[in-house]
Amino acid sequence: MDNELISIIVPVYNVEKYIAKCLDSLVNQTYLNIEILLIDDGSTDKSLSICKKYAAVDSRIKLFSKENGGVSSARNLGLLHVQGEYVVFVDSDDFVSPKYCEHLYQLTISTKSELASVSRYNILNKEVVKISDLSFNQITSDEALRKFFLGEGINCYLFSKIFKYETIKGLRFDESLESAEDVLFIYQTLKNINFASMDGTVADYFYILREGSLTNKRLTSSRIDSSIRVAEFITRDCNSNKKLKMLSEINEISLKGEVLEWISLNSELRIEFEEYYNIILREVRKFKLLHKVQYLTLKKFIRLILLKVSPRLVTILKNK
Structure with a gap:
């Protein structure tokens, strides 16, 4: 099943306490045909050196360094280097289950969708809460936009989703935005696709709620x-x-x-x-x-x- 390459874009900035767990979860995916694009956004802690150690022992990891410009500029750099037929976004302070890519890929193939999504776990300190979204098979672009606007499973988060690269290769994140850049990107993606799907019964993404994370700025x-x-x-x-x-x-x-x-x-x-x-x-x-x-x-x-x-x-x- 893993004959198509999946590109995983990971923006990295001052996450030395979290990045190893994130990378461990990515290199141990059951879906083997992946490339992991690490974009260091001018980290001032040990994040870059940790990334270098992982890149030295796993050829699927490609490391890029740039001056600090924000998460949108980091993701845009990642999009420039995508080689895969599919794209997945992972935040560097989160982690995923071993079957994260496998589940997403199988879902997009089985439903013939250009965008597919699964649910997630929210983690705050030691409390783990499963977020179970509604499930639906193949729905059209207009129906997906309806669900997006009403918050019925298609949300504005980049994580827990897989994108067919063909539908997003012309899109970039608006670097002038300090927030809601993901909302705009998902909206523009939904306009480009034919079909979307969602399996709310599967939760493969572990979203860490922490002080200092992008959503808590x-x-x-x-x-x-x-x-x-x-x-x-x-x-x-x-x-x-x-x-x-x-x-x-x-x-x-x-x-x-x-x-x-x-x-x-x-x-x-x-x-x-x-x-x-x-x-x-x-x-x-x-x-x-x-x-x-x-x-x-x-x-x-x-x-x-x-x-x-x-x-x-x-x-x-x-x-x-």
């Missing part, structure tokens, strides 16, 4: 701007498709709602980003839900209603 005005720019761009891009436009508007207000949730986390952020908070809250409260009910899942509908009442309440309920 301190909130800044540029991160807020990036998220809003992406949300508004997608809505404009869907303008010619009536159904997708409705869904993209829901997606936009949901992403803006996430910004409200970020700011709601503590009183200091609320003071620092009060202007952003008030502007976005007014948009959320003006957003008309009733004529979009047919496009909403119950969960999404309840979340948007609660956001209108209190973004902090949504944050509290999510963390329970």
Whole structure:
């Protein structure tokens, strides 16, 4: 089954405590025909030297070093060096099961999909939580976009997915974005594919929630701007498709709602980003839900209603 090459892109930056476990999980894949593209993004700790040791003993590992430019520039460099028919992204502070590539490859082949996804485990300290997404076989690009906008399995995360390289070879991550670059990349990919699939019963990716990781970076005005720019761009891009436009508007207000949730986390952020908070809250409260009910899942509908009442309440309920 492992006759087609899978390229695994791993951006690396100051992860000396985690990178060995990540690389051990990759070199021990049951699917053998892989290349591991390590992109060191100007690490200042021992990450690069650890990567060199692994590259010296496994010819499937290709190591590239560059000046620090952020995760998007690292992934873009990786995309330039892809030799495989399929591409997988792995964060250097996470790890995967031995059958990660095998499961993803078999899923994309069996469903004839250009993008396939599995579930994951979230790990916070010693607590391990399985995230079980909905399963579906072959669905069209439009249906995949619908699920993406409504959060029904096709999420914005790069991990836990396999991409047919032919569908993404012309895409690059927007290096001007400090956040939501993955949202934009997945959206653009879904526009390019014919079919997508998801096996929510399988969880092969172990996502480490840690202080200092990309998703836990301190909130800044540029991160807020990036998220809003992406949300508004997608809505404009869907303008010619009536159904997708409705869904993209829901997606936009949901992403803006996430910004409200970020700011709601503590009183200091609320003071620092009060202007952003008030502007976005007014948009959320003006957003008309009733004529979009047919496009909403119950969960999404309840979340948007609660956001209108209190973004902090949504944050509290999510963390329970």
